[in-house]
Amino acid sequence: MLLVARKNLFSERTRLAISVGGLALSVFLIGILLSLFRGWSQQVGGFVEHVPADLWVASDGTTDFLAASSALPDALGGKLKFVPEIDVVSPIIVRPMELYKSGDDPNDTFDVQLVGFDPVVGLGGPIEIVSGKKAPGPGEVIIDEETRRRYDVNIGDRIVKGTKSLAVSGIASGGDFIYTQVAFVTIDTAIDFVNLEPKTLRTFILLTLDDPDDRDNLAHRLDVATPGAKYVAPEDFADETRSRILGNILPILIVVLVVAFIVGLSVAGLTIYTATVEKSREYGILKAEGFTNLFLYRVVFEQSLVTGILGFLLGAALTVLVAPFAQDSVPQFVVFVRWQDILGVAGVTLLMALIAAYIPIRRIASIDPVTVFKG
Amino acid sequence: MDENGRVILDLEGVTKVYGSGEFAVSALKETNFRVTGGEIVAVMGPSGSGKTTLLTIAGALLRPTSGNVTVCGIDVTRMNEARLAAIRRERIGFVYQSFNLLEALTALENVRIVLHERRNHSGAHAAERAREMLDMFGLSHRINSLPKKMSDGEKQRVAIARALAKDPELILADEPTANLDAKRGREVMELLRQKALELHKAVVVVSHDNRIREFAHRIVWLEDGRLHDHHPEDHRFV
Numbered sequence: 219m220l221l222v223a224r225k226n227l228f229s230e231r232t233r234l235a236i237s238v239g240g241l242a243l244s245v246f247l248i249g250i251l252l253s254l255f256r257g258w259s260q261q262v263g264g265f266v267e268h269v270p271a272d273l274w275v276a277s278d279g280t281t282d283f284l285a286a287s288s289a290l291p292d293a294l295g296g297k298l299k300f301v302p303e304i305d306v307v308s309p310i311i312v313r314p315m316e317l318y319k320s321g322d323d324p325n326d327t328f329d330v331q332l333v334g335f336d337p338v339v340g341l342g343g344p345i346e347i348v349s350g351k352k353a354p355g356p357g358e359v360i361i362d363e364e365t366r367r368r369y370d371v372n373i374g375d376r377i378v379k380g381t382k383s384l385a386v387s388g389i390a391s392g393g394d395f396i397y398t399q400v401a402f403v404t405i406d407t408a409i410d411f412v413n414l415e416p417k418t419l420r421t422f423i424l425l426t427l428d429d430p431d432d433r434d435n436l437a438h439r440l441d442v443a444t445p446g447a448k449y450v451a452p453e454d455f456a457d458e459t460r461s462r463i464l465g466n467i468l469p470i471l472i473v474v475l476v477v478a479f480i481v482g483l484s485v486a487g488l489t490i491y492t493a494t495v496e497k498s499r500e501y502g503i504l505k506a507e508g509f510t511n512l513f514l515y516r517v518v519f520e521q522s523l524v525t526g527i528l529g530f531l532l533g534a535a536l537t538v539l540v541a542p543f544a545q546d547s548v549p550q551f552v553v554f555v556r557w558q559d560i561l562g563v564a565g566v567t568l569l570m571a572l573i574a575a576y577i578p579i580r581r582i583a584s585i586d587p588v589t590v591f592k593g
Numbered sequence: 594m595d596e597n598g599r600v601i602l603d604l605e606g607v608t609k610v611y612g613s614g615e616f617a618v619s620a621l622k623e624t625n626f627r628v629t630g631g632e633i634v635a636v637m638g639p640s641g642s643g644k645t646t647l648l649t650i651a652g653a654l655l656r657p658t659s660g661n662v663t664v665c666g667i668d669v670t671r672m673n674e675a676r677l678a679a680i681r682r683e684r685i686g687f688v689y690q691s692f693n694l695l696e697a698l699t700a701l702e703n704v705r706i707v708l709h710e711r712r713n714h715s716g717a718h719a720a721e722r723a724r725e726m727l728d729m730f731g732l733s734h735r736i737n738s739l740p741k742k743m744s745d746g747e748k749q750r751v752a753i754a755r756a757l758a759k760d761p762e763l764i765l766a767d768e769p770t771a772n773l774d775a776k777r778g779r780e781v782m783e784l785l786r787q788k789a790l791e792l793h794k795a796v797v798v799v800s801h802d803n804r805i806r807e808f809a810h811r812i813v814w815l816e817d818g819r820l821h822d823h824h825p826e827d828h829r830f831v
Contacts (some may be wrong), residue, residue, distance in 0.1 A: 221706060222697075229683065229696075303815075500695050503693045503695065587654050588649045588687060591648065591649060591689065591690070
């Protein structure tokens with residue numbers, strides 16, 4: 219680093235602290251928001267992606283798992299069993315519900331996405347059991363560990379809707395959708411619990427195939443052969459589910475990211491600009507002494523760059539340190555810190571440093587060295 | 594003075610006009626000025642007489658409206674900014690009225706910095722050279738002091754050490770005693786004269802301080818943009 223740049227930067231410790239602090243705050247905000255976005259993306263699409271099905275069957279017009287407006291006749295499942303390329307057919311019932319823990323205030327409800335599946339087939343059931351029974355029996359429910367953590371519902375408790383209740387017999391993981399969690403019951407329990415009419419309706423049908431590579435071809439043929447039903451790949455269905463939640467949040471997230479960028483840029487830009495204006499005469503002296511504009515630009519750029527690096531290191535450290543604490547305190551604050559994102563934030567910080575140096579550099583270019591001979 | 598009479602600075606018919614049309618002001622008019630190696634010339638005159646314009650044109654900082662400027666035999670009149678910067682860097686040392694030291698740098702660093710972009714000056718060599726110069730000016734005890742911790746006399750000595758550190762052939766001093774009391778002004782001028790003679794530099798001192806006269810080989814008077822070998826109204830200068 220050039221002597222003048224280093225000395226200018228570190229001789230004004232307060233200004234440096236403000237500059238680095240502003241950039242660190244910006245980096246922290248950008249880092250934490252990106253991690254939050256990654257965490258949510260991973261979480262809300264996770265269940266659909268991890269169900270070991272090759273195809274999801276839904277009624278036409280259904281876009282994702284959470285809307286669950288799909289309604290298919292059980293008879294369709296019966297027909298699909300006769301398709302030679304299909305190995306397993308597993309109809310499931312999915313309903314969003316508000317429940318409360320028995321013994322609590324009935325107004326203290328929480329959301330679950332109730333999934334009725336066939337425990338014998340297993341497809342559409344819990345991704346991984348954390349404790350308790352591996353499959354629910356009649357009148358039993360396996361809840362997600364996030365439901366247990368947030369609402370203090372444990373094995374042995376009953377969860378209630380109206381006059382009906384379910385006994386919690388197990389805890390599973392991998393079914394958290396941030397604002398709701400999946401709860402698993404048998405298909406017969408689901409029919410009874412949600413008062414399904416007609417009782418032969420199913421929400422989705424899950425299929426596994428003999429040859430998963432033939433999936434797209436088969437989906438196309440079945441689309442044509444069974445009007446009213448659509449056949450979707452799990453990854454597409456997961457993406458649509460993510461879009462439902464994140465699509466609404468993303469514009470807000472982008473606005474906050476832009477604000478964070480502007481805050482960082484403004485703080486760094488203003489402090490570097492004022493430092494340059496304050497040192498205008500000294501830059502004039504250097505020009506008079508024969509230093510080229512390029513050398514002086516380097517001085518400003520190096521100051522900006524070092525400020526950026528310090529701000530980035532502090533901000534990135536804050537992100538990595540604060541994220542786990544925030545996640546523990548606020549269950550919805552699901553973050554996933556990726557090194558690729560941290561690298562991206564480093565790039566953004568470099569951009570901020572470059573832009574922050576631009577106006578001061580223009581100012582230096584306009585300094586007339588003759589002025590140093592005045593007074 | 595240079596026994597061979599080598600001309601270090603040569604201004605030929607230099608005119609400098611600021612502004613244009615009815616607002617045009619001539620700061621220098623058809624000025625001829627020549628300084629040889631080892632010569633100390635005092636340019637005196639009242640405020641607004643064009644002294645600083647003369648100095649900045651001689652220092653390759655300002656281009657004349659007409660005429661020619663030669664520094665160390667190199668015509669700098671129509672040089673581009675990059676080459677002018679190189680001339681200033683390699684050939685000219687400046688001493689300013691208000692010292693113009695960089696506030697965040699120590700005395701040693703203030704002297705060392707001007708050696709930064711010069712050929713044959715590695716970091717270690719530059720530091721060694723800067724140390725020598727400060728030692729020469731009796732500032733060994735001040736090498737790590739910041740300008741704000743130094744007296745005005747010490748600051749001006751550092752400034753002169755900086756001007757001489759790059760071993761320029763021409764030294765241009767702008768009112769070097771203006772911010773110093775009589776005693777310190779005399780000390781600084783004595784030191785400048787002594788070192789300039791020792792190191793065989795051409796020195797131009799611009800001032801309206803009469804005390805400067807005793808340190809110069811030659812005095813020229815500038816008034817209304819015209820250079821005279823004597824005071825226009827005072828024959829003592831002849």
